Amino acid sequence: xxxxxxxxxxxxxxxxxxxxxxxxxxxxxxxxxxxxxxxxxxxxxxxxxxxxxxxxxxxxxxxxxxxxxxxxxxxxxxxxxxxxxxxxxxxxxxxxxxxxxxxxxxxxxxxxxxxxxxxxxxxxxxxxxxxxxxxxxxxxxxxxxxxxxxxxxxxxxxxxxxxxxxxxxxxxxxxxxxxxxxxxxxxxxxxxxxxxxxxxxxxxxxxxxxxxxxxxxxxxxxxxxxxxxxxxxxxxxxxxxxxxxxxxxxxxxxxxxxxxxxxxxxxxxxxxxxxxxxxxxxxxxxxxxxxxxxxxxxxxxxxxxxxxxxxxxxxxxxxxxxxxxxxxxxxxxxxxxxxxxxxxxxxxxxxxxxxxxxxxxxxxxxxxxxxxxxxxxxxxxxxxxxxxxxxxxxxxxxxxxxxxxx
Numbered sequence: 001x002x003x004x005x006x007x008x009x010x011x012x013x014x015x016x017x018x019x020x021x022x023x024x025x026x027x028x029x030x031x032x033x034x035x036x037x038x039x040x041x042x043x044x045x046x047x048x049x050x051x052x053x054x055x056x057x058x059x060x061x062x063x064x065x066x067x068x069x070x071x072x073x074x075x076x077x078x079x080x081x082x083x084x085x086x087x088x089x090x091x092x093x094x095x096x097x098x099x100x101x102x103x104x105x106x107x108x109x110x111x112x113x114x115x116x117x118x119x120x121x122x123x124x125x126x127x128x129x130x131x132x133x134x135x136x137x138x139x140x141x142x143x144x145x146x147x148x149x150x151x152x153x154x155x156x157x158x159x160x161x162x163x164x165x166x167x168x169x170x171x172x173x174x175x176x177x178x179x180x181x182x183x184x185x186x187x188x189x190x191x192x193x194x195x196x197x198x199x200x201x202x203x204x205x206x207x208x209x210x211x212x213x214x215x216x217x218x219x220x221x222x223x224x225x226x227x228x229x230x231x232x233x234x235x236x237x238x239x240x241x242x243x244x245x246x247x248x249x250x251x252x253x254x255x256x257x258x259x260x261x262x263x264x265x266x267x268x269x270x271x272x273x274x275x276x277x278x279x280x281x282x283x284x285x286x287x288x289x290x291x292x293x294x295x296x297x298x299x300x301x302x303x304x305x306x307x308x309x310x311x312x313x314x315x316x317x318x319x320x321x322x323x324x325x326x327x328x329x330x331x332x333x334x335x336x337x338x339x340x341x342x343x344x345x346x347x348x349x350x351x352x353x354x355x356x357x358x359x360x361x362x363x364x365x366x367x368x369x370x371x372x373x374x375x376x377x378x379x380x381x382x383x384x385x386x387x388x389x390x391x392x393x394x395x396x397x398x399x400x401x402x403x404x405x406x
Contacts, residue, residue, distance in 0.1 A: 026074050027214055027221040
């Protein structure tokens, strides 16, 4: 396991051993935890969002490189930006998210299966976020279901289980009625607590079955225990984040949740989109800026678009193409003014307006070339056809052959 920047020392852990908090288990092939690290609610929320694939429209106020590395360590599987060298497509794991509330246990009550992360002063966000998203396959290609917490205990409460997996090719999502009959679901029910009071007794067997799922079924599991008392939320709502982000100075930037970790996602900032007839005015760009090798085709906010594309390379503006999708609208720049007063302009294109758009000159040149090729081919074909026709008999009609002498 990589070094965890917020890992508590033994003395600090012993000092807080009697304190209650929230506990997070991350069961997958990449995390092998031998000790428990202490984190705050904000970092826990970022890690869970990564593991639930819910990073869109989320702004991370953490810019520390070590903390971003911690998110990468505990954030589970992320699709690579580039294809495998052998051209093989790696199967993405399924995801189980288990959240149990009203678990008022001290950390020493979990000695049989210590959590990977101990969340100090958990906030309401950990309870209200990461809910089940209906019809997620239509927007994100992810099949997601609510798993019944117990098939044998009708009075089960405080237990939330969500199963999700990515669609592959033409595979269709299962019917919700099929979920209780899946082997994974049926196996899980034997070990899953039906009430918060059963957590302490069933926790070791629950962690064992989840590790078994990870090894044999390629399932990533995230288990979150929340106490009955949670601190008030310290972050604004999604709508408040948008207004706050819009009111900030243009020089103030925020680190997106998956910058240098996976695909960036940021909070949406409201901005009036230019009409199609308007030519966007180039924004002021930074001269010491290198565009990333891979530029997303769609950004979730105007600020993310501006920061990633360097204000569309100074050759256009970011605008909202459709809901939660911002793109660069490229314009033209003045190249030179000719002696006769005419102007030479350059049309820009590309995802970040970094390329000169030569499509119109190329189309004219290609059309002219094709036309000339057709004309030349037609002329040669006509000459060949004329040369292959037999001469008319009228040419030799007035010429008599030699006669034999008498």
